[in-house]
Amino acid sequence: MKKKLLAAIFGATLVLGACGGGGDTDTGTDDGATGDDTASAVDAEAVFQQSCASCHGGNLEGASAPALDTVGADLSEDEIHDIIENGQGGMPPGLIKGDDADAVAAWLADKQ
Numbered sequence: 001m002k003k004k005l006l007a008a009i010f011g012a013t014l015v016l017g018a019c020g021g022g023g024d025t026d027t028g029t030d031d032g033a034t035g036d037d038t039a040s041a042v043d044a045e046a047v048f049q050q051s052c053a054s055c056h057g058g059n060l061e062g063a064s065a066p067a068l069d070t071v072g073a074d075l076s077e078d079e080i081h082d083i084i085e086n087g088q089g090g091m092p093p094g095l096i097k098g099d100d101a102d103a104v105a106a107w108l109a110d111k112q
Contacts, residue, residue, distance in 0.1 A: 044107035047100045055091070060111060065091060073112040081105035 049058065055065035062068070071080065084101045087093035096104055 042099050042103035044100075044103035047096055047104050048107070051096050051100075052104070068108055069111055071111050072109040075109070077105050077109035080108050 048056075055063055056068050057063045060067060060069040060071075075083075081101060083091070084096060084105055085093060
């Protein structure tokens with residue numbers, strides 16, 4: 001019984017770890033942005049590739065998680081942002097945060 005429990009915990013750790021990727025992509029450099037247009041100051045596609053592509057696919061085609069290539073046709077930017085912040089289904093909450101989450105939500109909302 002203990003072996004099965006340990007195997008399940010190890011498997012869950014691998015799956016969640018693969019979908020993670022760190023989340024915070026701030027390198028500490030200042031690109032001169034004023035903060036008024038935060039979403040455009042963040043490279044949303046780069047954040048997606050680092051934190052989301054392992055599950056959603058590098059081309060948004062889906063892998064172990066749903067495809068996102070047309071997510072903007074079904075969900076608003078606010079709905080996408082809510083899923084990024086709070087998780088949904090097998091996706092844990094808070095994989096990306098702050099300005100990165102704002103930028104990725106806006107970028108995905110344009111995918112129609």
